[in-house]
Amino acid sequence: MTAFKSDFLHTLTARGFIHQLSDPEGLDKLMTEETVTAYIGFDCTAPSLHVGSLLQIMMLRWLQKTGHRPIVLMGGGTTRVGDPSGKDESRKLLTGEEIDANKAGIHTVFDKFLGFGEGPGDAIMIDNADWLLSLHYVDFLREVGRHVSVNQMIQRESVKLRLEREQHLSFLEFNYMILQAYDFVELYRRTGCRLQMGGSDQWGNIISGIDLGRRIAETELFALTSPLITTASGAKMGKTAAGAVWLNADMKSPYEYWQFWRNTEDDDVRRFLSLFTELPLDEVGRLASLGGAEINEAKKVLATEATAMIHGRAAAEEAAETARKTFEEGALADTLPTIEVPAAEIEAGLGVLVAFVKAGLVASNGEARRQIRGGGLKVNDATVTDERAQISGADVTAEGVIKLSLGRKRHILVKPA
């Protein structure tokens, strides 16, 4: 790939964000000449995004930092239809209220990463429900449908595969790419948006939008996709012990978020520093080349930088300090995640099983029992051996708390209240 002149493409290439580009030279030229508006679409299926979407968010952030205008497209319309690929019968359709609530939750994440406003370089958020819900089928067919080539659609890899294997392909799924293509053109019309970005799995859909743009809007649109990010051992990003790694602070505390990044595999450090922090690349290179146990220093930087970006510098440094006390000094950090329990309950004697369930470290008494059998639970750093043990006022430390641990990494403080 040739060296790009535009800051945006240059930066993204250097940091490893780019998987495919529809017209590298054309886009590069455009981006050196004018402020480009670009978008990425997001589903509204959950009240927060998780780290799986972080790569896309970072692309929008770089876009804005390099002087262009990002659009966050919420899939309020498409979410209402439901994702057809999920064959699970429990894919309950979300209500309009749920979707709106999810949108609000997701918005708070973007507020951390992007500057929204009315100015030329300010980010905007748009919901495709604005146009998709009021589409008239026949009008849509006349305007868009006649330009869509079924011959081409069935050439798409995803479709071809299904047809060759004689697997079912619903008309709804078949239409999804058209709706997404239409989104792109609609955004072009409304905002002058020229570029759509997304994960590599979105390539086909984005290309459909480019084709449609050429046909009905007589303009050249551009596509940029990012590589699928897996950990060095092949797992998908963002799944850990407690489930998804959410970006909203009320669903994943800054401390837990910091821990997530701290536990990065060695072989991922360079990539993650490039993708998920904004450290200069020479600094990334220096950190990533640390050998042996020293790589841990790089992981701490990664964790603090990544956490600072969404939860703020102060929260990130507090998380780092909490971790330092807990893991390096073995001391009790009173900034660990804490739950409050009425003092009377503790004085009366609280069963260990119940206590660990209350703390959210285990899902049930049964799981607590199993963890005790496996030596996985600790109270104030002492392994629990008896599942009938009680926690009482005598366990409250000088700091006024009781520390419950699951394994060596997960700790919760219980505070009498």
Added chain:
RNA sequence: GGAGGGGUGCCCGAGUGGUUAAAGGGGACGGACUGUAAAUCCGUUGGCUGCGCCUACGUUGGUUCGAAUCCAACCCCCUCCA
């Protein structure tokens, strides 16, 4: 509308009357080893007031001492034909 295949635990998937809370794998969690890493090895993986009880193999009924397994109806998914 017709013919056929199928719905099992977080996921995949075995199981065609009884020691089946259900093989095996994946994932996940814990332990050991380490560097809060990876790899490897070991353990665990429905709930509860835990050696007993409750809930579970699409749904509802039935047969049986006993059913995920047999029967009936229904729901849903898939393939082919019309």
